[in-house]
Amino acid sequence: MGVTAEAVTCPAAALAVHREINRTATPYPRDSNVVERFEFWAQRRPDATAAVQGERALSYRELNRFANGLARELHDDGVGAGTPVAVCVARSPEMLVALLGVLKCGGTYVPVDPQWPDERLRAVLVDSDCARVLSDRPGALAERLEGGACRVLEITERTLVPVNANPTCPVGPESIACINFTSGSTGRAKGVPILHRGIVRLVHGASYGPLDENSRVLQVTPVTFDIATWEIWAALLNGGTSVMYPAEFVQLSHLDRVIKAGGVNILLLTTALFNSVVDEAPEALETVATITSGGEAHSHRHMTKAVQTYGPGRVVNLYGPTECTCIATHFPVDEPPRPDMPLPIGRPIQNTRLYVLADDARRLCGPGETGEICLAGDGLAVGYLGRPDLTEAAFVHRRIDGERERLYRTGDLGRLLPGGDVVFEGRRDDQVKINSFRIELGEITHHLNSHPLVKQSCVAVRDNQGDKSLVAFVVPTGPDASPARFREHLTTKLPRYMVPAQIHLCERFPLTPNGKIDHRALLTAHVSPATSGECIR
Template identity: 90%
Template sequence: MKTEEAAAPAVACSSAALAVHRQINRTTTPYPRDSSVVARFEYWAARRPHATAAVQEDRTLTYRELDRLANGLARELGEDGVGLGTAVAVCVARSPEMLVALLGVLKCGGTYVPVDPLWPDERLRAVLSDAGCTRVLSDRPGTLAQRLEGTGCRVLEVMERTLVPLDTGPECPAGPESVACINFTSGSTGRAKGVPILHRGIVRLVHGASYGPLDENSHVLQVTPVTFDIATWEIWAALLNGGTSVMYPAEFVQLSHLERVIKAGRVTILLLTTALFNSVVDEAPEALETVATITSGGEAHSHRHMTKAVRTYGSGRVVNLYGPTECTCIATYYPVDEPPRPDVPLPIGRPIQNTRLYVLADDARRLCEPGETGEICLAGDGLAVGYLGRPDLTEAAFVHRDIGGVPERLYRTGDMGRLLPGGDVVFEGRRDDQVKINGFRIELGEITHHLNSHPLVKQSCVAVHDNRGDKSLVAFVVPTGPDASPDGFREHLVAKLPRYMVPAQIHLCERFPLTSNGKIDRRALLTAHSSPAPSGEFIR
């Protein structure tokens, strides 16, 4: 890496541009940089053995109990051959057992790979194959074993009755630069991309947090699926700070139940996807009235919802967050202390602790001036190692640059933004067809790839319909003949993609309108088919 950094191209920059970037990048904060996730958890297990580590309705686990159960599972996994860098899939519902599974894998040096039982077989098998998993920890072993027959993956049961606590587990060989987990995100080629996240990236994410207080008094809500990168923050923000993980008990969120969980669990800080945040603010604002720090992110916020939130909860409580999986979930923060102006975009703010941000132009070779739009590039201890088994993608997205005499390894996010005069960053869209829907990162190209593989599809495209901040996917298909139907295309996609990637509407078209430069005019298609349809319903 030193050779690459020494040969890094120098970024052209004016003194003014360099000065403002240096100002916002003064983010170095002391934290246990040389510790692993396991070491930080065990630190708190030894210091606060009787404190509550996790609570889910009437179930609680102390740090000592969670540590002993994870030790037992780690010993079992170690005896089964799991060691440093071994990828183990985790398919366990949100529960204390899920935490045991994650810690058990990490304690023997392994890498956990969260998977979702609702994924279609094709996607599930592809993720396990790409990650090199030969073991899956599951609380539904029979059903999963049938689905994975012939893959070479063994399903190991993880349930309350099967766990055996031990006072000591195997000595953990993992260090700060070992891979803790692999998160899979949508890929434009039709196959999900694996993003290996380092122990150091997770430790950096939750220590000395600039976006809100995290310590042994924190009660952190855990409500998102473990396959979603926000769960990385939810889980470890509590367990690596001696706090309590307050686990929502059901798979799908009901706002009335969410309020009960938040108040019964005395939640002090949470991170809601933009879509869930909007729903709570609109329909059940009282659910968050006792939460000290309300953070939200995943996609652009509407001024209407942020204005209502600030007026409802007051100054100093609402924080807008931004960050890709490749930077371990969170990269920037912006405290929303007053209602945002409707004529000014809501900033994503400044980089969080031990993270740096640059706005670059000209193929990431020139530093943008304040007010100039460029690509948001990130650096620091949160960066992933690249993309699993995809050196071509890694080389394109993770680059080395010399910025004002300082060598940096940068992640090119593909997000466009600009620096305001005061130093905050404003998000200004994408340079490709990646979108965020309900917090999930989706490559539209992955959906069209699978649509185009259907024998009755001549041409397809996917767009996003935005109804005052309520976003949904809409697909348009030029069929090969009269036998094609939206229902048939839907069944085809459901068998290949997670539900959140299946368009809410599918329209059949005779041809696609084109823009003046010969590209498909998605705006014209959305306008021509603008009649609303209930979510999940397909119309012709």
């Protein structure tokens, strides 16, 4: 505790409401790691179904034995406490074996996506210091990583070897379980190390919905997305069943069949997928008891239709950054949201605390006052991997109401309602959420500006009645420039979801009276529903 904790000014009215919403302490196995919780259920319910995907199912006994076998193989290969191992495995029971196998020998799993551009994939492997990557397509991945320091190890149904004895896991609850990478404003993704304790806290004693041995949890999100942390461990650390969507891309008609055939009774959908289901296939969720959704701000229209379709007590709005292990707040949506205000993100979940702070995180805000949302509790990450500058800026120590708190400054703005619920009110920087992916606009402009034909660039967000998309504007250096060339450049640097839907060439950028680029004027001049500019999809 060597870091000085500055005292926060706490006006009486502000302190009273913060005390009320932060009464979230709930008993849970705080001193256990992820492996211990999984093995508890493997011993208690060995024949229960741990995972099902189509016609294939694995019991807890089978999943545990296969993970033991992989752990032994990894241990013999030198994986021990804190060793990072990349996992590049399609959604499948083998993916679960890979995650558990890494954890059982004390390692840290690093999810990576085979569809990332080579440059991003290699950068993540280097930044996380991975010398090994588990893959179900080892040949193709090895070709892409040729010449690098990362070896590819095959994991397929054919290579699994069951072992009965559980290895001794050499790590504790404060060890790093996984590293999730998010967009970074400097042009390089940021690694967020997540603790075992953070995951255990996320899925035990949940205030946002029932999680127990009867839970059948949909697993549909890519493992590289932080929501997958909840999907996977909400089932496996509670003795429930992970119902795994069998394909890479989601089709709503297939999703309906998977949910019903798998008996899914709780799920977490990204805002974008939730909106699509509510609009096009609302019947897909009619049998799901608890429907949670989050990732970006919800539209009133979709939430109103959801409540009218599914009724009260079933729909929950969630909020939370990767740095707080996926979920930080919840708000049960039991009636259509008021049209004159944003849908609340609610109150902090179990063993999580929330403060709305002003004056550079030095004063508590009272009801009605806008400030920065800051989070505390057992879900906080340790910081940013290899980035002490970013860690020091985002993770701060404060003394609030006589107690020392380590806070994560989210950069999100919010205000407390008189009853204690929090309303999200945007960002204080250029970070945005598009289809529930967190994107730093600065990362896109960084890579655009690195192209020799770009003199100046900027990226904005087009919002068409809740349907958000990225739009880029470029002042080129010469006549050879084209949107297609810039698209090709970006696709070699960034994941597909970060490549702007449209790129427009401009002679110059309009400026606001204070000399900044006028994004609104650019969007008005170049983008409209009838725009026929070059689309990049």
